[in-house]
Every structure is written in C-alpha cells, then in structure tokens.
Amino acid sequence: MKALEIKDLSYHKNLKTILERVNLTLEAGKIVALVGANGAGKTSLMRVIAGLAKQYKGGVEVCGEADEDRRKQYIAMTDSLSAFRDSRKIKDVADFYRLVYPDFDDKQFADILEFMNLNEDERLGSLSKGMKEKLIIALVFSRKAKLYLLDEPFSGVDAMSRKKIIKSMLLWKPEEATLVISDHVLDEIAPVIDEVVLIKKHSVLEQRSAEEIRAEHESIEEWYEGFYEGEE
Amino acid sequence: MKFKDNLPIYLQIEDYIYLQIAQGKLQAGEKLPSVRALALELTVNANTVQRALREMTAKGYIFTKRGEGNFVTTDEGHLEEMKSKLLKQELAAFVSRMEKLGVERESLTGLLASYLDDTREE
Amino acid sequence: MIGFKQTFAAMFKEKSRTTWLSLGIEAVFILLVSLYFDIRYGFGSDSAGVGIGISAMVIFCMCIWYQIDVIMAAYRINRSQTWRQVPVTAGNFLTANVLTGLVTAVIFALANLLIFVIVLLPFIFGGEMRIDSQAVATFQPYVSSIISWGLYMALFALVSFISGICFWLLITESASVLGDFLPLKGRTSKFAKAVILLALLALLSWGSSSILGAVIRMVSNFGFDFNFVIDNTGLHTSHTDLGLPVISWLYMLAQIVYVAVLWAAEYFVFKKGVEAKK
Numbered sequence: 001m002k003a004l005e006i007k008d009l010s011y012h013k014n015l016k017t018i019l020e021r022v023n024l025t026l027e028a029g030k031i032v033a034l035v036g037a038n039g040a041g042k043t044s045l046m047r048v049i050a051g052l053a054k055q056y057k058g059g060v061e062v063c064g065e066a067d068e069d070r071r072k073q074y075i076a077m078t079d080s081l082s083a084f085r086d087s088r089k090i091k092d093v094a095d096f097y098r099l100v101y102p103d104f105d106d107k108q109f110a111d112i113l114e115f116m117n118l119n120e121d122e123r124l125g126s127l128s129k130g131m132k133e134k135l136i137i138a139l140v141f142s143r144k145a146k147l148y149l150l151d152e153p154f155s156g157v158d159a160m161s162r163k164k165i166i167k168s169m170l171l172w173k174p175e176e177a178t179l180v181i182s183d184h185v186l187d188e189i190a191p192v193i194d195e196v197v198l199i200k201k202h203s204v205l206e207q208r209s210a211e212e213i214r215a216e217h218e219s220i221e222e223w224y225e226g227f228y229e230g231e232e
Numbered sequence: 233m234k235f236k237d238n239l240p241i242y243l244q245i246e247d248y249i250y251l252q253i254a255q256g257k258l259q260a261g262e263k264l265p266s267v268r269a270l271a272l273e274l275t276v277n278a279n280t281v282q283r284a285l286r287e288m289t290a291k292g293y294i295f296t297k298r299g300e301g302n303f304v305t306t307d308e309g310h311l312e313e314m315k316s317k318l319l320k321q322e323l324a325a326f327v328s329r330m331e332k333l334g335v336e337r338e339s340l341t342g343l344l345a346s347y348l349d350d351t352r353e354e
Numbered sequence: 355m356i357g358f359k360q361t362f363a364a365m366f367k368e369k370s371r372t373t374w375l376s377l378g379i380e381a382v383f384i385l386l387v388s389l390y391f392d393i394r395y396g397f398g399s400d401s402a403g404v405g406i407g408i409s410a411m412v413i414f415c416m417c418i419w420y421q422i423d424v425i426m427a428a429y430r431i432n433r434s435q436t437w438r439q440v441p442v443t444a445g446n447f448l449t450a451n452v453l454t455g456l457v458t459a460v461i462f463a464l465a466n467l468l469i470f471v472i473v474l475l476p477f478i479f480g481g482e483m484r485i486d487s488q489a490v491a492t493f494q495p496y497v498s499s500i501i502s503w504g505l506y507m508a509l510f511a512l513v514s515f516i517s518g519i520c521f522w523l524l525i526t527e528s529a530s531v532l533g534d535f536l537p538l539k540g541r542t543s544k545f546a547k548a549v550i551l552l553a554l555l556a557l558l559s560w561g562s563s564s565i566l567g568a569v570i571r572m573v574s575n576f577g578f579d580f581n582f583v584i585d586n587t588g589l590h591t592s593h594t595d596l597g598l599p600v601i602s603w604l605y606m607l608a609q610i611v612y613v614a615v616l617w618a619a620e621y622f623v624f625k626k627g628v629e630a631k632k
Contacts, residue, residue: 015537031277043632052438052630055535068625073355073441082631083368083436099364100356100440163275170271170278191235192277211240211280219237 001028002064003147003178004049009058011041011048018044019056020202026178026195028146031169033189033210034182035224036199042182045199046149050077063146073103076145078136078153086125090118090135094142101143109142112172116164130161137165141172148179154188162188190220200227233274241276245284247321248274250293253304254315264294264302361442361450366457369427373458376423377465380416387412388473409473413466420462421515424455425522432527438630448624452519452617459515506602513609520616521562524623525554531627566612 002025009022019041026032034042047053049060051068062071084093090113097104113120116134127135133153140148154162166188173179181189186196190210198206205227213223235244252258264270267285271278285302288294292310294302305311330340391405428451431437440447533547 013534015535029279031279047630047632050439052435054531054627054629069441069443070355072439075439077439079436079439081436083431083434096364096368099360099367100442102356102441166275167272170268170275175278190237191241191275194277194279211242211283214238214240217238221237 001176002026003028003030003062004180005059005061006049007059009045009048009056009060011044011053011056013055017202019048022058022203024197024204024207026147026180028178029176030194031173031179031192032181032195032197033186033193034180034197034199035184035186037228038184040199041202042199043151046077046151046180046182049147050075050149074146075149076140076143076147077149078140078151081124081132081136084124086123088124089120090122090124091120093124093135093139094120097139097142103144105142105144108172109138112138112141112168115168115171129156130158133157134161134164137168141168144174144177146177148173148177150179150181152182152184154183166192186221186224193220196220196224198224198227235274235276241280242284242287245270245274245276245281246288247318249284249288250314250318253293253311254318258304260304260311261306262304263300264304266301355441355443357442358446358450361440361446362454364440365431365450365454369454369458370461372423372427373462376420377462381465381469384409384412384416384469384473392473392476406474406477410470413470417463417466421459421518424459425519428452428455428519428523429526432523432624432628433530433631435630435632444625445621448617448621452516452523455519456512456515460512506606510606510609513606513613517609517613517616520613520620521558524616524620525551525558527620527623527628528554531623534629535627562612562616565615566608 004024004026006022006024009019010017011019022045034045036042044053048056049062051072059066060071063074065071065074081093084096094106094109097109098106110120113135116131116138118131118135118138122131124132124135133156137150137153140150153165157165169179169181170192181193183189193210195207195209196213197204208223210220213220233248235241249258249264253260258264264285265273267278267281270281274281285294289296289302292307293305293314295305296302327337327340331337335343388405388409391408395404431451432448437447442450529547529551532550533544536546
C-alpha cells in the first residue's frame with residue numbers, strides 16, 4: 001500500500017524553479033526524514049502534497065487519491081495556527097479542529113496535552129516557542145490520518161521538548177500511517193526514522209533506508225553531510 | 233540507551249536484549265515487552281524493533297505465541313549460545329582496544345593474569 | 355471530507371466572534387454620539403432631526419465599513435493555511451465563505467436597524483413623532499405594494515451583496531495569483547500587484563457594467579415601461595395594481611446571472627490559483 005506517490009512534479013513560482021521533476025514513493029507505515037538545506041524546497045513539497053500550493057505540474061497521489069481537495073482528508077500537516085489570535089485558548093483551537101476534522105479524537109488530544117504538560121485553558125499568546133510546537137504536534141496526532149506531514153517541528157525547540165515530541169510520534173502515530181518529518185539537521189530523529197529522503201537542486205537526490213546507510217558503517221549525518229562537502 | 237550511529241540499530245537492539253537476558257533482567261521463558269513499549273523505551277522506530285525481534289526469532293532466541301507476544305527461549309543451548317556470543321563481543325572489543333595501545337596478542341594473557349592477581353590482593 | 359453545513363458552521367463560529375465584537379463597540383459608540391447630539395439639539399425643537407440625522411449617518415458609515423471587513427475576512431480565510439487544510443471541496447469552501455459573510459452582514463444590518471430604533475425612542479416617547487390617522491388612511495392602499503417593494507429591495511440587496519463579495523474576492527485573488535506567478539520578486543512584485551489590482555478593477559468594473567447593461571438592454575426590449583414614483587402618497591411603482599411588474603424581476607434575474615458569472619470566475623481562480631499563505 002502506497003501512502004504517497006509523486007510523479008514528475010514540477011513547481012515554479014515567479015518563474016523561479018522551486019521543484020523540478022520530483023519522483024517519490026512512500027510506503028504506508030514508514031517514518032521518513034525529509035532533509036535538505038534551507039530553501040531546498042522541503043516546505044514547498046509538503047505544501048504541494050497538502051494541496052496548499054497551486055499551479056504545479058505532475059501527479060500527486062495520497063492513498064491513491066489524486067484530487068487536490070479530496071486528498072486533504074488523509075493528510076494531517078502541522079499548521080502555525082496563524083488564523084488564531086493570541087488571546088484564543090488552546091481549547092478554542094481544539095473546538096475548531098473538532099468541528100472541521102472528522103478524524104479528530106478528543107480523548108487522544110487530552111492524553112497528548114497531558115503528556116506534553118499543556119493546559120487547555122492556556123492562551124496561545126502565553127505559550128513559548130517550544131510549547132506552541134508541542135501544541136501543534138498534539139493537534140496533528142489527535143487526528144487519525146494516513147499521512148502526517150511535520151514541517152520542521154524542531155526549529156527553535158529546546159532539547160527536552162524535542163525528546164517529548166519524538167516520543168509522542170512513537171506513541172501516537174497509527175501503525176499503518178506514514179510520517180514525514182522535514183528538518184535540516186538529523187541528529188535527534190536519526191534513530192527513529194526508516195528512510196531518509198534528500199532534497200537537493202530542487203529534486204529528490206536520494207532516497208535511502210536508514211539501516212542500509214548504517215550497515216555501510218556510516219552514520220546518517222555523515223552520509224548527509226557528504227552531499228554538501230566543499231560547498232560552504 | 234544511546235545507540236551508535238554507524239551500526240544498524242536493529243543489531244544494537246538485539247544486543248540490548250541479549251544483555252538483558254544475560255544479566256537476568258529477562259528470564260528464560262519470560263514475556264518480552266511489546267514492540268511499542270520497547271520502541272518507546274529505546275526511542276526507536278517500531279519497525280526497527282520488529283526487525284530485531286524477527287532476526288532473534290529466526291535464530292531461535294525468542295519465540296512468538298500467537299496473540300500473546302514474544303517470549304525468551306527456554307532452550308538451554310540457545311541461552312548459552314547467546315551468552316557466549318555477548319562474551320565474545322566484549323572480548324573482541326577489549327582485544328582490539330589493547331591492540332590499539334600496542335599490546336601484542338601473545339602478552340595479553342600474562343598482562344590480564346597479573347592484573348587480576350594485583351586486584352585480588354586489595 | 356466534511357460537507358457544506360459543517361464548513362459553514364465552523365466559519366460562522368469564527369467570523370461571528372468579530373461580528374459581536376464590532377457590534378458591541380459600534381453600539382456603544384453610536385449611542386454616545388446620538389446622546390451627545392440629541393442633548394445638544396434637543397428632543398423637541400425643530401432642530402431635533404439633526405441628532406437623528408447624524409446617528410443615521412454614523413450607522414450608515416459603520417455598515418459600509420463592516421461590508422469591507424466582511425470582504426477582507428473572506429479573503430483572509432481563502433488565503434489561510436489553517437483553513438485551506440480542512441478537507442472540504444473548493445466549491446463548498448467558497449460557498450460557505452461567501453454565505454457566512456452574507457449572514458454576518460445581515461445580522462450586522464439588522465442589529466443596526468435595532469440600534470437606530472433605540473436612538474429614535476426618545477423622540478417617539480417625547481411625543482414628537484405622532485402617528486397621523488389621516489396619513490395612515492391615505493397610506494393604506496399602498497402598504498401592500500410598499501411591503502412587497504421592501505421585500506424585493508431586501509432580496510435585491512442580498513444578491514448585490516453576494517456579487518460585491520465575489521467581485522472583490524475575484525479582483526484581489528486574481529491580483530495575488532498573478533503576483534505569485536509572474537517573474538517578479540520583492541518590491542517590484544508588490545508594485546506589480548498594486549498595478550494589476552487597479553487594472554483588474556478597471557477591467558472588471560467595465561466588464562461588469564457591460565454584462566449588466568447588456569442583460570438590462572435585452573430585458574428592456576420587452577417593451578415594459580417601469581418607473582419608481584415618489585409623489586404625495588409615498589413611494590410606489592407605476593404598475594402598483596399589478597403588484598411588482600415582471601420587469602423588476604427581470605432586473606433581479608440579470609443581477610443573479612451577473613453573480614453566477616462572477617462566482618464561476620472566482621471559483622476557477624480560487625481552485626486553480628489561490629495558494630494558502632505560509
């Protein structure tokens with residue numbers, strides 16, 4: 001069963017190439033790291049998959065669904081919650097999620113909030129960067145989706161919160177669901193990933209199994225850095 | 233538990249479980265924690281844990297009861313084999329470190345014997 | 355996937371928050387303004403109308419301002435990453451967005467009517483506004499036509515309001531889409547967006563008036579003679595005994611066709627081009 005299938009995807013904006021002939025297939029149940037330098041196109045790729053970016057060419061199928069609107073039902077993507085003012089409470093955001101996502105699970109949301117040490121009466125404006133990221137992760141994993149897209153979930157997050165976020169992925173990702181985590185470093189997520197997908201030069205340069213790389217006595221970080229040697 | 237980053241993690245998980253058994257934290261015939269629990273405990277991917285368990289099952293060190301989970305083997309031979317494998321690994325690591333320090337293989341036994349003698353006095 | 359009803363409910367819930375807030379602030383403001391002018395110009399004298407006039411003016415401006423706010427809110431939702439992740443078809447999304455805008459605007463307008471009545475209360479109780487039984491008697495034959503006329507106008511206002519939302523969404527979103535995909539960067543892109551916006555505004559205004567004009571010309575060829583007449587008996591049409599003449603419904607039809615054209619264009623731009631903001 002394929003969670004995601006991308007064929008010959010190209011995406012241009014202001015005549016600038018953002019993605020060029022991307023081909024990528026992800027199996028169901030995998031945890032995948034999407035890595036590449038800042039500005040390589042990781043976020044754009046996720047936005048295209050989620051139907052948030054338009055005017056791309058090529059095919060994108062999520063769980064066999066190609067329609068831009070219909071594939072949204074299978075995807076849970078991190079959102080910066082910019083539609084909500086700072087004065088809104090966590091429970092207001094949860095109310096919104098409950099209303100618009102049929103797969104939102106209240107009990108699970110309560111569990112994850114507790115795990116993350118967050119209180120539903122807190123206001124968005126009072127949350128630190130790390131707490132807000134934890135809330136975003138809690139909202140994402142309260143949905144029973146098929147494809148989870150986490151866009152740089154660790155940027156600006158302290159080490160303790162990172163650990164919590166990683167644990168929550170292991171705890172609440174449904175077994176058959178696929179999880180894609182984009183990041184420009186790999187250190188902490190390396191032990192939890194099945195596969196690593198490297199985006200460079202606007203396309204997928206490599207897709208490898210993590211254990212396969214380690215079997216060649218190379219750490220994933222060394223492998224990753226190898227692609228950028230002599231470029232600084 | 234911290235994993236080496238240049239060795240397949242499933243192999244390291246196997247070693248981790250062997251160690252648990254050798255240290256008696258897991259008894260012969262005892263049920264192993266669930267895949268999910270192990271994944272959480274070690275902060276690794278459940279698929280990787282699954283693979284480690286599959287390899288161990290193939291080698292006969294653990295066995296699966298349908299619907300109940302995985303259990304440590306009760307076969308004495310297998311248990312011994314597991315332990316000797318661990319010992320061998322430790323020894324190999326020790327020898328290679330000594331070699332790096334310039335100690336010849338031949339003089340190792342002598343060195344070790346006198347060290348053991350010295351420390352016994354205390 | 356969620357359907358239209360759920361999308362509507364969720365959007366209404368979020369939008370009505372600002373409606374209540376705006377209404378609350380506005381009501382306090384208008385009451386204070388009216389109170390000030392009412393006291394200044396008195397309740398009984400000939401100049402009492404000045405106070406009412408100013409209040410009406412303020413209320414009118416507020417309604418205009420709120421309409422702009424409704425259109426901005428609709429635009430923000432169309433561009434919001436939070437909203438665009440919601441599993442709903444583009445058609446349901448857009449319809450829910452436009453209709454929630456309409457509903458909040460109607461609530462706002464009705465609430466303002468109520469506020470105006472409250473502003474008028476002191477004058478009614480002050481005895482300045484007496485109901486003249488003779489006038490009522492003269493008025494009587496026209497009441498039914500005025501009621502149906504009122505209904506007609508209310509309906510016409512609703513359709514026009516929808517066309518207003520669609521019109522502005524179409525212009526602003528077309529400008530953003532062109533701005534996104536033209537070979538321009540940074541400041542030039544912002545400048546280009548503004549130019550495109552103005553050009554589109556001119557083009558669409560011209561296009562709209564020619565669509566409407568064409569439809570109305572076509573309709574007028576039916577040879578109806580239709581006029582609104584204000585005389586000493588009040589406002590009515592020259593075909594009062596027939597009820598509302600067919601032609602005014604044809605005007606309505608023209609407006610509906612216009613809305614449909616705008617809506618279809620906006621749907622196309624929204625589905626194919628409008629990206630969620632990062």
